[in-house]
Amino acid sequence: MQKIGILGGGQLGRMLLQNAANYHVTTYVLESGKNPPASSLCHYFIEGDIKDYETVYAFGKLVDTLTIEIENVNLEALFKLEEEGLKIFPRPRALKIIKDKGLQKEFYKQHHIPTSEFYLIEHKYELNSYLNFLPLAQKLRNGGYDGKGVEILRDQTDFTKAFDAPCVVEKLVAIQKEISVIVAKNKSGDTAVYPPVEMVFDPRYNLVDYLLSPAQISEEQTALSKQIALDVMNALDSPGIFAVEMFIDVEGNILVNETAPRAHNSGHQSIEGNYCSQYEMQMRILQNLPLGDTSVIQPSLMLNLIGEPNHSGAVKYKGLNQVLKMSGVYVHLYGKHETKPGRKMGHVTITGKDTNELLEKSQLIKQQLKVVS
């Protein structure tokens, strides 16, 4: 049996493992903490720090193929393991580019991928040189995730909340819509592109509130966004699954915001909404099997279940009974023991005939289903 290792033990690993159980593989997970979401669904759970060189290196030595479910892993160990022959998807060199949001932006520029204007800074005081560039988005080059590590600076008074660390400062895009296109490549070089999804953000936490699949955009925008996502993946030159997040600005231009080198929140709906889910796709990539059909089975809406404000501690899910009475509603709870405000605790996918039906159901679900302590 092929031995597959996953760096990271969160919900993306958990959902990957739910799918891995359809294959003849042995699974290994590395993550710190006693019982992260993925720990109960693998053959071997190893408790350890994914950012530590020795730990990641030793873990890599246990498996035949390695993948990630979070970017924030020890890169040096991955380069060393790859040099020694381990199959790692995504390849460390692609991960290196993406992991550092500064390198990532420079990579887009170098490969003529449309993206917003930007500068790289090392310290907060440098912001004073970019007053003409306001309003801007300041993003930590390293370590940001789930909406953390990003500040919107509209004017100088916002500088108080600015990061004092190596950052990208990006010209704020006048956003009409945010979309995401998931693309996949296996070792044989086959590629697959998912239909774009449309993301609506929760401004409280800068997290996806809900997404609509497929995105309600023009055919031209659909085709162009898919081509851009393919271009990004081809330039990264690595097997793997990638989520390319894009802005459509008020003038209709498509600009790449950022890329994740892994399964992504913007692909959760694919479990029920598309013929081949992003996790099934990742499993096929890890085994160098033919890629799956990315088509939509039915339109769907994916709603993140986020810890309510003012609730911290052992989690409870309020309103599950009402929600499960609805048809075409799929609840995914991530098995996290503790909730806190803004923490991603699960998601709900709704399938339906059209957008109105999806939005109506999602409104009801939002009113009823609450993550509390």
Next chain:
Amino acid sequence: MQKIGILGGGQLGRMLLQNAANYHVTTYVLESGKNPPASSLCHYFIEGDIKDYETVYAFGKLVDTLTIEIENVNLEALFKLEEEGLKIFPRPRALKIIKDKGLQKEFYKQHHIPTSEFYLIEHKYELNSYLNFLPLAQKLRNGGYDGKGVEILRDQTDFTKAFDAPCVVEKLVAIQKEISVIVAKNKSGDTAVYPPVEMVFDPRYNLVDYLLSPAQISEEQTALSKQIALDVMNALDSPGIFAVEMFIDVEGNILVNETAPRAHNSGHQSIEGNYCSQYEMQMRILQNLPLGDTSVIQPSLMLNLIGEPNHSGAVKYKGLNQVLKMSGVYVHLYGKHETKPGRKMGHVTITGKDTNELLEKSQLIKQQLKVVS
């Protein structure tokens, strides 16, 4: 978190656990052997004999709710555990009736459920009293599974292969079609009925070769078979999920063949083909949540992957590459290490627009995908 225990660690447990990971529960599996299919997907795997009183009793004491994925478990322990307050779905009294195929047939008769004529015998020599009853099906009252424990006796020369043990002898039905209806009930008394599926058997192993969902039968037959399945469940008077297998004879009569008090091979297609899969349904029952929508999303065909004749030993799956190139094809491998002729090693579900498309694809898959050693 609710603690859910599963007696048995085979593929049905494995698929239940894939679904259980969508809920906030802790899972326990009891099964003998080091690595049965379900052992890597639960929080706690306990190696032990599900037929042993002390082992099952001790296991039951670890959990809040208990279920089964195979009938062949220690009943006395379940009665004792239920008496002491443990929630067990199906209830032990329903399991007791079903576990013994003699009691099961008597139960149908008692509740006016249509079923074939039968007699109970203790020894092989008694067959000589039923020569007028030939051809007949002889079924072991206890311990049969997956097509084992059944012999078709067409005439006296077949008596050499007859069982010498407590058996049911049933008048052989002139079968037009075999169908199955899965029904579900939660503790609150809500019920749900799946559309009937049509089963085609592999005569080599007396196992389901493939099934079609929904069954191609008349509206009247659909309605009647659903009503019969509900009648069986209501007479059993137990929460749980039940597969009621039925014959449609050449005259169009519907007769109950047998009932399984659990998720069943004839419901595997529901994972992709129906809004609420049988495993999702079972998870809802175990948590006393509202039952799901049993409707068909798309017609589907489920093909069992059975170990090829003359192949025993470490398993290999030949032809996976060709099969995964098809759209709407879902492969489920059960993680069993060893194959042997006739062993259920996995299944493939195909979704499609109509029966012709499904049958065509299934022919291709059968030719290509082989379970060998």
